Amino acid sequence: MPDGVGAAAPFERLAIVGLGLIGASIALGARASGAAATVVGTDASADVLRRAGELALCDEIADDLGDAVRGADLVILCVPVGVCGALARDLAPHLAPGAILSDAGSVKEAVVREVSPHLPAGAVFVPAHPIAGTERSGPEAGFAALFHGRWCVLTPPPGTDEAAVARVRAFWERLGSQVETMDAAHHDLVLAVTSHLPHLIAYNIVGTAADLEAVTQSEVIKFSAGGFRDFTRIAASDPTMWRDVFLHNREAVLEMLGRFNEDLAALARAIRWGDGDALHRFFARTGEIRRGVVTSGQDTPEPDFGRRRGEDGPPPA
Numbered sequence: 001m002p003d004g005v006g007a008a009a010p011f012e013r014l015a016i017v018g019l020g021l022i023g024a025s026i027a028l029g030a031r032a033s034g035a036a037a038t039v040v041g042t043d044a045s046a047d048v049l050r051r052a053g054e055l056a057l058c059d060e061i062a063d064d065l066g067d068a069v070r071g072a073d074l075v076i077l078c079v080p081v082g083v084c085g086a087l088a089r090d091l092a093p094h095l096a097p098g099a100i101l102s103d104a105g106s107v108k109e110a111v112v113r114e115v116s117p118h119l120p121a122g123a124v125f126v127p128a129h130p131i132a133g134t135e136r137s138g139p140e141a142g143f144a145a146l147f148h149g150r151w152c153v154l155t156p157p158p159g160t161d162e163a164a165v166a167r168v169r170a171f172w173e174r175l176g177s178q179v180e181t182m183d184a185a186h187h188d189l190v191l192a193v194t195s196h197l198p199h200l201i202a203y204n205i206v207g208t209a210a211d212l213e214a215v216t217q218s219e220v221i222k223f224s225a226g227g228f229r230d231f232t233r234i235a236a237s238d239p240t241m242w243r244d245v246f247l248h249n250r251e252a253v254l255e256m257l258g259r260f261n262e263d264l265a266a267l268a269r270a271i272r273w274g275d276g277d278a279l280h281r282f283f284a285r286t287g288e289i290r291r292g293v294v295t296s297g298q299d300t301p302e303p304d305f306g307r308r309r310g311e312d313g314p315p316p317a
Contacts, residue, residue: 010170011036015072017065017087019043019052020238021133022104023078024142026175027057032144035174042068052139066094074171076128077103077115082244085114097122100164104130106191106241108155108184110248116157124164127155129187130177131195135236148176155184192252197260199242200253202234 014036016023023041030036041058042065043049053061062068069075069091077084084103095101101123105111108127119125132150134141152172156165169179182190209228246253270278 009034009037010167010174011074013038013040013072013074015069015075016041016058016078017043017068017075017091018078019048019057019139019142020078021137021141021146022130023076024052024055024057024139025132025144025146026076026078026104026130028142028144029147029175030171031059033174033176035171036074040068040072048139055139057139057142065091069099070094071096072099074100074102074168077101077105079103079105080238080241080244081105081107081111081248084111085118088115088118092118092120092123095120095123099123100168101125102128102168104128106195106245107249108153108187112155112157112184124161125157126160126165126168127157127184128168128172129153129155129191130172130175131191132177133237135233137238145176147172150177152177152179153187154179154181155187156181157184188249188252189255192249192256196245196249196253197256199234199237200246200257201260202231203242205231206235 014030016027016039019027019041020043023043027039027041030039038060039058040060040062041049041052042062043052046063049061049063052058065087073096075091075095077087079087081103084105088101091101099122101115101119102125103111103115105127106129108129112125112127115125115127130147130150130152132146134146152175154165154168154172165181169181172179205228267279267282269275270282
């Protein structure tokens with residue numbers, strides 16, 4: 001259970017714009033932990049609003065953006081990063097004086113650049129990135145414990161009101177996150193290698209396998225081993241979200257992709273020339289990284305990544 005449950009809520013009225021996996025999980029987590037006294041949600045999709053209402057994700061469901069954010073002291077954009085700027089422009093006239101605007105996007109520099117010009121006087125923008133998720137999407141995918149033990153990175157622009165940053169930190173800590181603050185450009189470089197590049201590789205490998213299906217007479221899927229199976233899990237993520245991530249973090253992703261291609265070429269040479277020692281050294285070094293991830297609490301050491309046969313609920317935290 002996150003610390004602070006039962007204490008005064010960091011925010012009186014939380015408005016969540018976008019009720020997919022992340023937005024729904026924030027709504028459920030905020031209500032379960034008491035991080036906001038009232039949670040209101042909105043979404044551009046009437047179908048999503050209907051489903052969110054049936055699931056009772058929020059205290060209130062609003063079909064109008066202005067109605068949703070009006071009077072909120074915290075507004076979180078849980079939408080693809082490509083539409084954050086336009087949404088900030090549309091909701092700005094309805095923000096309460098002193099309101100804090102935040103987001104949950106995986107790219108920060110571009111979002112800061114596109115949102116900041118629309119911020120009205122008196123409002124504060126505190127960008128955030130909760131590093132948590134699953135391959136599932138939609139309001140049904142949300143669950144309150146999604147952020148427990150996971151990192152949330154805040155990237156406030158220089159000069160951002162420190163009290164506002166502290167309130168957003170308290171909010172995410174109430175949801176169970178560990179919170180780190182860093183420069184937006186540094187965040188984008190780190191996430192390019194830890195998240196964006198792995199997703200790009202997964203999409204590419206699964207796409208290559210799909211192209212080979214006719215050649216292998218469906219045996220790629222029939223005999224999928226653990227490695228390919230886990231790539232398919234990553235590659236099942238929301239295509240709109242990831243399209244926007246790559247377009248808005250292109251410089252950092254291309255830099256990491258260049259380094260990856262250089263390392264891949266070195267591995268190809270070792271295989272071509274039968275250099276087993278080089279391969280063993282490389283594989284031993286990367287094994288240490290895996291052990292570090294487990295030791296830091298960012299994954300489980302259980303066999304099969306903690307999955308249980310027939311499990312239909314959210315993956316283990």
